[in-house]
Amino acid sequence: MSQRDSIIRNLDWPLVVMYLLLMAMGWANIYSAAYDPDHANLFDRAREYGAQSVWIVVSLLIGAGMLLVRGEFIRNLAYPTYLVVLFLLVLVLLIGREVNGAKAWFGVGGFGIQPAEFSKFATALALSKYLSGLKTLKETRARVVSAILILLPVGLIMLQPDTGTALVSGAFVLVLYREGLSGNILLIAIMAAILVVLSLIMKESIYTLPFTDIQFHGQYFLIGMLAVFTLLGFLFVNKFVFKHRRKRIYAYLLIGLLGSSAFIASVDQLIDHMPAHQQTRIRVLLGLEHDPRGYGYNVEQSKTAIGSGGFTGKGFLKGTFTKYKYVPMQSTDFIFCTVGEEWGFLGSTAVVLLFGGLILRCIQISDRQRSRFTRIYAYCVASIFFLHLMINVGMAIGLAPVIGIPLPFFSYGGSSLIGFTVLLAILVRLDAERLEHLR
Amino acid sequence: MNFNDRKYVLIAAVVFICAVFIMRLFWIQVVDQGWAARAADISERKITVYPSRGLILDRHGELLVANTPVYDIMVVPREVKNLDTLGLSELLHVPMDQVRERLRKARDYSVWKPSEFEKQVTAEQYAAISVHLYKYPGFYAQSRTLRTYPPHVGAHMLGYISEVGARKVEQDPYYKPGDVIGVGGLESYYETALRGKRGVKYVVVDVHNNVQGPFQEGRYDTLAHAGKNLYTSIDLKMQELGERLMRNKKGSIVALDPRTGEVLALVSSPTYDPELLVGRVRNTNYRVLQQDPLTPLFDRALQAQYPPGSIFKLAQAAIALQEGVITLNTSFACNKALVGCHNHPTAANVEQAVQFSCNPYFYQVFKREIEQGASKNRFEDAALGLAKWKVAMESFGLGHQPRLDLPSVKGGSIPGVAFYNRIYGEKAWSFSTIYSLSIGQGEVLVSPVQMANLAAIFANRGYYYDPHLVRAIGHPDSLNTQVQRHHTLVDDQWFPPLVEGMRRVVNEPGGTARAARIPGITVCGKTGTAENPHGKDHAVFVAFAPMEDPKVAIAVYVENSGFGGTWAAPIASLCMEQYLTDTITRPELMQRMLDANLIAEEKNYVKPAKRRRP
Numbered sequence A: 001m002s003q004r005d006s007i008i009r010n011l012d013w014p015l016v017v018m019y020l021l022l023m024a025m026g027w028a029n030i031y032s033a034a035y036d037p038d039h040a041n042l043f044d045r046a047r048e049y050g051a052q053s054v055w056i057v058v059s060l061l062i063g064a065g066m067l068l069v070r071g072e073f074i075r076n077l078a079y080p081t082y083l084v085v086l087f088l089l090v091l092v093l094l095i096g097r098e099v100n101g102a103k104a105w106f107g108v109g110g111f112g113i114q115p116a117e118f119s120k121f122a123t124a125l126a127l128s129k130y131l132s133g134l135k136t137l138k139e140t141r142a143r144v145v146s147a148i149l150i151l152l153p154v155g156l157i158m159l160q161p162d163t164g165t166a167l168v169s170g171a172f173v174l175v176l177y178r179e180g181l182s183g184n185i186l187l188i189a190i191m192a193a194i195l196v197v198l199s200l201i202m203k204e205s206i207y208t209l210p211f212t213d214i215q216f217h218g219q220y221f222l223i224g225m226l227a228v229f230t231l232l233g234f235l236f237v238n239k240f241v242f243k244h245r246r247k248r249i250y251a252y253l254l255i256g257l258l259g260s261s262a263f264i265a266s267v268d269q270l271i272d273h274m275p276a277h278q279q280t281r282i283r284v285l286l287g288l289e290h291d292p293r294g295y296g297y298n299v300e301q302s303k304t305a306i307g308s309g310g311f312t313g314k315g316f317l318k319g320t321f322t323k324y325k326y327v328p329m330q331s332t333d334f335i336f337c338t339v340g341e342e343w344g345f346l347g348s349t350a351v352v353l354l355f356g357g358l359i360l361r362c363i364q365i366s367d368r369q370r371s372r373f374t375r376i377y378a379y380c381v382a383s384i385f386f387l388h389l390m391i392n393v394g395m396a397i398g399l400a401p402v403i404g405i406p407l408p409f410f411s412y413g414g415s416s417l418i419g420f421t422v423l424l425a426i427l428v429r430l431d432a433e434r435l436e437h438l439r
Numbered sequence B: 001m002n003f004n005d006r007k008y009v010l011i012a013a014v015v016f017i018c019a020v021f022i023m024r025l026f027w028i029q030v031v032d033q034g035w036a037a038r039a040a041d042i043s044e045r046k047i048t049v050y051p052s053r054g055l056i057l058d059r060h061g062e063l064l065v066a067n068t069p070v071y072d073i074m075v076v077p078r079e080v081k082n083l084d085t086l087g088l089s090e091l092l093h094v095p096m097d098q099v100r101e102r103l104r105k106a107r108d109y110s111v112w113k114p115s116e117f118e119k120q121v122t123a124e125q126y127a128a129i130s131v132h133l134y135k136y137p138g139f140y141a142q143s144r145t146l147r148t149y150p151p152h153v154g155a156h157m158l159g160y161i162s163e164v165g166a167r168k169v170e171q172d173p174y175y176k177p178g179d180v181i182g183v184g185g186l187e188s189y190y191e192t193a194l195r196g197k198r199g200v201k202y203v204v205v206d207v208h209n210n211v212q213g214p215f216q217e218g219r220y221d222t223l224a225h226a227g228k229n230l231y232t233s234i235d236l237k238m239q240e241l242g243e244r245l246m247r248n249k250k251g252s253i254v255a256l257d258p259r260t261g262e263v264l265a266l267v268s269s270p271t272y273d274p275e276l277l278v279g280r281v282r283n284t285n286y287r288v289l290q291q292d293p294l295t296p297l298f299d300r301a302l303q304a305q306y307p308p309g310s311i312f313k314l315a316q317a318a319i320a321l322q323e324g325v326i327t328l329n330t331s332f333a334c335n336k337a338l339v340g341c342h343n344h345p346t347a348a349n350v351e352q353a354v355q356f357s358c359n360p361y362f363y364q365v366f367k368r369e370i371e372q373g374a375s376k377n378r379f380e381d382a383a384l385g386l387a388k389w390k391v392a393m394e395s396f397g398l399g400h401q402p403r404l405d406l407p408s409v410k411g412g413s414i415p416g417v418a419f420y421n422r423i424y425g426e427k428a429w430s431f432s433t434i435y436s437l438s439i440g441q442g443e444v445l446v447s448p449v450q451m452a453n454l455a456a457i458f459a460n461r462g463y464y465y466d467p468h469l470v471r472a473i474g475h476p477d478s479l480n481t482q483v484q485r486h487h488t489l490v491d492d493q494w495f496p497p498l499v500e501g502m503r504r505v506v507n508e509p510g511g512t513a514r515a516a517r518i519p520g521i522t523v524c525g526k527t528g529t530a531e532n533p534h535g536k537d538h539a540v541f542v543a544f545a546p547m548e549d550p551k552v553a554i555a556v557y558v559e560n561s562g563f564g565g566t567w568a569a570p571i572a573s574l575c576m577e578q579y580l581t582d583t584i585t586r587p588e589l590m591q592r593m594l595d596a597n598l599i600a601e602e603k604n605y606v607k608p609a610k611r612r613r614p
């Protein structure tokens, strides 16, 4: 039996089928979103669906090509790939084309390439390679190197700036957790998120110190509250905890208080230095700002489009609300609106379930690997898809902030399509080789 | 160390997020209908297609009422960007505070849907505005039509159009707030024909408010049907002349074609330019007209009711002849002790009685009509006589509403037995109580339309057609079939002698209306004077011409003008000449009529001692 036959036989067909299904649905939705009866040619490059058709063919060719590359070769190329992508990210800052205020594009003929989309699989490969060579993540050195691997591309992408794509790297925190990073870090991250939200909400109001005329912003009030709770903690510990354990708890409380205060202060600074539209987005999400024509407007329009789909949807090409451009960025960031409007609750649920299935399948694949590299890589893939699903669909239905990241296989754009295809294709190839290690 | 269990955290997170998303989708797509409603509200528009309102033409096809385009400046608040309030204020001549106020109102109504910002900008004004409108995103013009009155005549009979009232909207499901409806005149009477049928188009618009196409392939659309034209019998030239002649006078002119009952002219004075009640200026002007002490809004031709005076004698004589209480050669002395009269030779027959308009003569005629000896009791006798008389009199189109195709037509009054019983009690009145009726005074009331109709009856020698303005609706040949011929209760044979009397009134020495003569045409007429307790007497003149083949019958009523021959007869003469010959051969007479300002005179007038005039 030739090696190629065994590869095809060992391909994870459920994953491949889900991939093809999602891509087909994605194409249909872009076709519908950009449909113009005067230009019905599927490959008309002047239309978004025409260009997307070309990208799909390109992606399928690249994906198929990836399946032919031996896993060992992939593993060996992990770091070089990572370095090439880093180089591209630097290069794009120097010679890239500026679109919508972000230097994120290489112009290649009529097509544009976004190297940031490739950083996802590149980082996944590099991180898998590094983590698979480690015994434990407890060493500081290991943590620092992992952090650098993740944060280098993030930093470069932030410089473009493309906050959305940079945020997706949060997915790798889940990978690190899976590979043994202390759960406390996740817990601290969640606590930090709560603190961010609280301080943002309280920042809006001004408090007056009782019995005085001294006024101060809410975030200082928050710090004051934390101090009071810490003090209460001290008293509680002093009364109810055995003496020999008190010292440690005092230390934790103190570190917690100082850490939180410093964190709140730095969030405050960070927010103040953010671009105005980012600030507004965050504030709108927290319900601090109601501006139907501002950033909340996008979400309002998106929810309207999805809501108007009803249970069964308006039908293919009949989504008038999205078709007549009521939803901004509807073929890219808000492509889920077309799904919601034309296919209704049934269709959008199917898409959510399909993505859920894809992610769970990746976790399952991860679980059956003997190769540590493949296992970690599979987990990276699952986490990346999870973050995209959570943020993109979440924002379309008003549950997540408006962060410009694509919905895999649905959003218009060649780079993300190729990026996600390569991401999956590598996993499928590596998975197909899992039995070879038994030899 | 093995961290395999940690994968369940991710699995749980994925399942949790998917579940939350699906619940959220279920909520906004299935449970909460508000989003779907919002989408429809934003992207679907119901466009009312207003049919053009029917035109109104005169008997020769001249336009009396036409349509003219105007522009409403609309605003879609959502699209308003960087508004230069001052610039807009100057461009549209709208005060700054109004600009803000209207914008706020529009926003309150809907940020997505267009609201009217400034209504009815004329085509000339719009030409100046349109070139600058692009500087104000969110504002655009929408054209529609207003009524226009090219000859500026016929305000009363034409009526006007106005925004439909809230009560009408409630009563009639056809009307929606903001629709227009005819008020008064033909606009009101023929509202259904004129308005046509509104169409509705449902369209889908894109985010820039551009129409992208029909909603669901136009499944719910309905077609608009244009309003039908009204082909009236009005003769524009006579109408124009009549309005000019009646300027500075109070009163009315009604001209009919006796052969058909068609109204040729319908003048009420003082009148107003119908353009005053068009568009934005309507409300202001309406108030001014309403407060005018000369009551220009009052349609005297249809709604004024006067004692007819001596013209009533025509009907009296006809009925008396029919009932046989007099013969053609009956003569009565002019006994001024019975009732006042002027100096004239004794009327040897009924023709001369008409010619001289002898009051005592008709006192005797009426006495014989009332006291026919049917009962020995003179009270009962009077009641029996009056009842019979009333029926005969009503056959002349008096005492009941004419079937004219205009709203609010008054029917006048022919008092009967019940009427006097109510006033004096049963068997408490006799001829001596009601003798004023003999010469058209007292309780009898006749409208100018009925007076003209009386002239038409004598022109026709005994019958009349329902007077009407509209000959055809929609197509000039679709003739009005509602019109009926009514014969009086007086036989045809009794009319020619009376017509001869009418001829003498105009043409013989001693006639009271020699000013009504038209060169080359034999005019028959009768003057009348109605007592006016508030000032100078009202004058009336009824006539028809030519005598042999009558083509026009006319009634001219001039309030406070004294004697019927002075003003009413020449005005009637000029109008008939215009209609019959399309020329005016007596410019100096016409000038004298035009120059007369009886309204100004009236103010200086002190009522003289009471006396009767023919």
Ligand SMILES: [Zn+2]
Residues within 6 Å of the ligand: B334, B335, B341, B342, B344, B356, B357, B358, B359, B360, B361
């Ligand atoms: Zn006399």
